[in-house]
Amino acid sequence: MDRLENTVRPYAWGSATALPELLGTRPTGEPQAELWMGAHPGAPSRVDRGAGSTSLHDVIAADPEGELGSRTVRAHGPDLPFLLKLLAAASPLSLQVHPDRAQAERGFADEEARGIPLDAPHRNYKDANHKPELLCALTPFDGLCGFRRPDEAAALLDALDVDTLKPYVDILHARPEGDALREVLSAVLTADRDDMARTVTRAAAAAERLAGARTGADGGPDPYAVCADTARHFPGDPGVIAATLLNHVRLRPGEALYLGAGVPHAYLGGLGVEIMANSDNVLRCGLTPKHVDVPELLRIVRFEPTEPGILRPEADADDEELYETPIDEFRLSRYVLVPGAGPHRLDRPAPQILLCTSGRITLHGGAPAGGAADVPLDRGQSAFIPADEPVAVSGDGTLFRATVAV
Template sequence: MDRLDNTVRPYAWGSATALPELLGTEPTGEPQAEMWMGAHPGAPSRIDRGAGPVSLADVIAAAPEAELGDAAVRAFGPRLPFLLKLLAAGSPLSLQVHPDRAQAEAGYADEERRGVPHDAPHRNYKDPHHKPELLCALTPFEGLCGFRHPAEAADLLAGLDVDALKPYVDILRAEPEADALREVLTALLGTDRAALADSVDRAAAAAAQRGAEGGPHAPAYAAYAALAHHYPGDPGVLAAMLLHHVTLQPGEALFLGAGIPHAYLSGLGVELMANSDNVLRCGLTRKHIDVPELLRIVRFTPGDPGILRPEETDGEEVYDTPADEFRLSRYVLAPGAAPRALDARTPQVLLCTAGTVVARPATAEGAELPAVDGELRLAPGGSVFVPAGEHVTVSGEGTLFRATVVA
């Protein structure tokens, strides 16, 4: 069991205060967007086993079976297949989708064959892996997730009473659902940005007014107006109006599978994802947008965004998803309660988000060892890596998130 020393990424959309408040540190005045926990090559966590800090990625690469277990290596290769994050959104992230496994493998192989540099701004596929992800709110958390039914999107756009949007309203009401969503998104992303800027501004002004007036769509209208404030004239503001606006309460989560357009808007959460960098952007960004490839990846299927709530079994609250590369669960620990023994079959990253959690080495039967030399006390933001086969118990008074793979 190793305490993790983690990197905080200062992306421009990050909150300047949310992570410092959780970690109990002084704000720097700069955005602090994500704290990464894992072995991603872009910012691997560091551990110290007595010879000084070393990259967790290097430790795993040197002995993958010992660190990850034979089963995980057979299933996912000699790499930690997930990345755990604390994510603090102070302003909206880009509107984006992720490919499925087959699309990622094919896209990566094609760009490798064509010699597209890995750091090229127009490269779509950084690796051959898919990137399902799960976001669990620690504070009220706003996001956009998945397509609305076209009739609902049409009513939302019509409510703005902007003449330039009426052709999109007509398409959404007249065409079959998938065709309507594809046609409108293609039109929005394929039109010159400057030509749409006035329509975006008019729609944003109307959305701000509707949001202030109240009503069932007021929170969504207010969110779209806020997007336009951050990204004036961006066609992605209109594309976002095709998506569900969601507000998660603490403990609620969203699972984002392949091809599902989404964007995080504001709030602090725990994010767990497959260990990949593959992102295709739809808008709300100055970065490269490959419209033909994006339209090939997006799944034009409307439906409920599917807010997840954990299911509790023996004190472990599990967020059930179809992903194999990761499994997220939560323990809410009470003082005086018996220590919880964690399943040792798989590699784990443990993260404390509230209170104080004590992690101790244990026997295979789940009994704590008498020596406390290996005991680790975790304050909010503290995290540890537990190799496969290492038995650990957790206790204390606080909240602990456990990231691992599906056994």
């Protein structure tokens, strides 16, 4: 068992206080957006097995089967197939979508053949993998996920009473659902930038007046307040209008949201545990100064209304609460542990990262509980468990378990 040393990523949208409060560290005054746990080469965790601090990426590369297990290596290759994060958003992230595996393979091969450097700002595909994600809320967490029904989107836009939005309202009413969503998103993203900036400004002013007039489904965020807030962060950005086409979701602590391929989404604010396949493939739709490749985006997006599926786990006989997803690169669950309960065995023929998010948890290794192999985890601390390594947990707090679905 290896306690992990993890890197904080200081993206501009990050909260200055949420991660320091969880980790028990002093705020720096700068945004602290994500804490990465895993072996991603961009910011790998580090471990110390007695010879000094070493990158987990290098540890796994030196003995893939020993660290990941033969099943994981056969299914996913010699790299840890998931990345675990603590994510703390104080302002909206970019509106984005991820390709499926076949789309990623074709897109990556095409950009490689055309000689586009991996670090080029207009590069879409950094690797040949898909990037499904799961976000579990630790605090109330707001986001956008999937297209709302066109008639609902039309009603929201119509209420803003902006002349330049009327053609979109007409399309959303008149065309078949998928065609309407495609046509409006394409029109918004390809409109003259100056004209669209003026439209966004007028729409934001109207949204400010309407904010508070209604809430979203299931008590979700007020869509007009969301429109006004995104416009404050991204004035004139076409993504402000594009975001009105999407469902607004509010997660309560413990609830989760799964984001599959082709589903447009954005995180708006809150603290959560995120797990994803080990990929950097992102196509942006707006709410960003970064490159937006509209033709490629329209090829990847799934233009169909969806109800955002909020996941609520149920405990099994061993008190493991699993968040069910349809992919096998990762498996996320949690334990809410209480004092006096016997240790829960977590042995598994796959690698694991265990993250404490509240209280104090003790990991018990091969030695009896209380022996030298015990590793305590306070909130915000995590540990890497190689495949087939004996491990049990006890304590008083919440533990998230990230592993591979073998």
